[in-house]
Amino acid sequence: MKPIxxxxxxxxxxxxxSLMIGGFMGVxxxxxxxxxxxxxxxxxLTVIGNDTARPxxxxxxxxxxxxxxxxxxxxxGLNPETQQQMLAGETEVDLVPQGTLIERIRAGGxxxxxxxxxxxxxxVVEEGKQRLTVDGRDYLVETALRADFALVNCSLADYxxxxxxxxTARNFNPVIAMATDTVIVEANHIxxxxxxxxxQVVTPAPLVDYLITND
Amino acid sequence: MDAQTIIARRIxxxxxxxxxxxxxxxxxxxxxxxxxxGMQIYFQSENGLIGTGPIPEQGxxxxxxxxxxxxxxxxLPGASTFDSAMSFGLIRGGHLDMTVxxxxxxxxxxxxxxxxxxxxxxxxxxGAMDLVAGAKRVxxxxxxxxxxxxxxxxxxxxxxxxxxRVDLVVTELAVISFAEGRPTLLETAPGVxxxxxxxxxxxxxxxxxxxxxxxx
Numbered sequence: 001m002k003p004i005x006x007x008x009x010x011x012x013x014x015x016x017x018s019l020m021i022g023g024f025m026g027v028x029x030x031x032x033x034x035x036x037x038x039x040x041x042x043x044x045l046t047v048i049g050n051d052t053a054r055p056x057x058x059x060x061x062x063x064x065x066x067x068x069x070x071x072x073x074x075x076x077g078l079n080p081e082t083q084q085q086m087l088a089g090e091t092e093v094d095l096v097p098q099g100t101l102i103e104r105i106r107a108g109g110x111x112x113x114x115x116x117x118x119x120x121x122x123x124v125v126e127e128g129k130q131r132l133t134v135d136g137r138d139y140l141v142e143t144a145l146r147a148d149f150a151l152v153n154c155s156l157a158d159y160x161x162x163x164x165x166x167x168t169a170r171n172f173n174p175v176i177a178m179a180t181d182t183v184i185v186e187a188n189h190i191x192x193x194x195x196x197x198x199x200q201v202v203t204p205a206p207l208v209d210y211l212i213t214n215d
Numbered sequence: 216m217d218a219q220t221i222i223a224r225r226i227x228x229x230x231x232x233x234x235x236x237x238x239x240x241x242x243x244x245x246x247x248x249x250x251x252x253g254m255q256i257y258f259q260s261e262n263g264l265i266g267t268g269p270i271p272e273q274g275x276x277x278x279x280x281x282x283x284x285x286x287x288x289x290x291l292p293g294a295s296t297f298d299s300a301m302s303f304g305l306i307r308g309g310h311l312d313m314t315v316x317x318x319x320x321x322x323x324x325x326x327x328x329x330x331x332x333x334x335x336x337x338x339x340x341x342g343a344m345d346l347v348a349g350a351k352r353v354x355x356x357x358x359x360x361x362x363x364x365x366x367x368x369x370x371x372x373x374x375x376x377x378x379x380r381v382d383l384v385v386t387e388l389a390v391i392s393f394a395e396g397r398p399t400l401l402e403t404a405p406g407v408x409x410x411x412x413x414x415x416x417x418x419x420x421x422x423x424x425x426x427x428x429x430x431x
Contacts, residue, residue, distance in 0.1 A: 024262040024263070024281070024283070024285065024299070025262070025281070025283070025284060025285025026285055027262070027278065027279060027281045027285050028279070050262075050299065051339075051341075053285065054285075057285075073339065074339055074340065074341050074342070075338060075339040075340070075341040076337070076338060076339050077338025077339055077341070078284065078285075078338075083337060083338070086337065087337075095337075095339040095340060097340050097341075097342070097343075097344040097345050098261065098299070098303060098340075098341050098342040098345060099303030099306060099307055099342065099344075099345035099349075100344075100345070102298075102299040102300045102302075102303055103300065103303070106300050117307065117348075118307070118348045118349070119307065119344045119345045119348045119349070119377075120344055120348075120377075121348070121377075121378060122375065122377070122378030123344065123374065123375045123376065123377065123378070124374050124375075125340075125344065155279070165298075166279040167263075167264070167277070167279040167280045167290075167296045168260070168262050168263050168264050168279060168280055168281050168296055169278075169279035170263055170296060170297065170298045171262055171263050171298060171299045171302075172298070172299050173298070174298050175298055175299065175300050202298075
């Protein structure tokens with residue numbers, strides 16, 4: 001793990017990069033990284049995350065700034081701007097069932113080509129996908145997802161890069177930290193090694209490439 | 216009693232002590248207000264919480280303790296939190312005893328459509344498809360009609376949430392079971408006749424000789 005100032009971390013992300021961003025309706029989303037992406041005027045991003053939050057919150061800020069070319073998410077119902085941009089053809093939105101989305105990301109990080117899920121069988125989600133029958137039950141083949149960067153928010157990071165998460169801010173964060181080429185972490189608190197006991201570490205240090213330093 | 220209260224109170228009677236239950240947004244959320252006294256129910260919030268409690272008092276919320284809409288909630292004693300992969304493992308893996316979801320349409324085969332109206336409302340399915348595919352019991356909480364038109368119909372015209380048959384539909388007029396495959400009228404709301412239900416329903420219902428009134 002390498003400590004890095006916020007602006008240098010974000011400068012590594014080129015226009016058009018694919019980003020997995022933690023958070024659920026903005027809770028557990030790395031807010032300083034989002035603001036810096038906007039400040040540096042990034043464009044054409046592919047964003048993979050649970051949702052696009054609300055206007056002015058988390059990923060919603062990237063949507064409002066039209067920095068997103070494509071969003072792969074499960075829910076946009078609480079962000080009318082995403083719906084407007086999708087219907088206007090400005091932003092491509094790939095809607096994926098939430099449980100399928102997180103499993104596709106997990107597969108990407110766990111060395112699997114994809115997963116079999118009963119979710120979506122017989123619905124529009126099945127279009128263009130292979131159906132398999134295993135022990136008499138039908139499943140869809142859903143392929144693994146990976147991205148260039150994971151933008152992770154955690155509650156605690158120690159000096160080595162071990163991470164722990166708070167309550168419902170965990171959500172997609174530990175899963176995306178496995179599924180990208182480069183993992184950038186924004187911690188709410190940076191603490192000495194040992195403050196997070198080994199059995200409370202959720203994301204082990206070797207997974208973390210960069211930890212954003214305090215200003 | 217208004218329609219929402221009738222629906223929520225009746226669905227609360229389906230709860231059994233020790234159940235793990237997921238409530239969707241809207242009317243389903245109200246079911247939590249009518250848990251019988253002394254009954255232990257584990258409410259799951261799919262953003263990664265079991266033991267979801269009531270909304271905190273003004274100013275007492277915590278930024279990392281939220282429901283699936285991102286709003287502050289409380290956690291009851293015995294609560295636990297986990298990531299989204301486990302949350303949907305609970306849902307798909309047969310660990311969730313019951314889900315209560317809103318509905319736009321339910322058809323004669325018990326298939327639910329509740330996640331989009333093409334060209335009008337495209338919010339995304341969120342967790343709805345996983346919940347219907349995976350929960351042990353699927354209960355639909357919805358108004359019986361929309362703008363005077365039946366919502367329990369021959370065949371869904373809106374995109375399906377799942378092909379899995381729902382178990383129970385509760386409206387302000389009736390309780391309808393799909394347990395036997397075909398929709399069966401189990402109960403009517405107080406003051407509502409069997410004929411009232413039939414005229415508001417497009418799907419053909421099986422009507423037993425005796426249809427009791429809901430006990431609310």
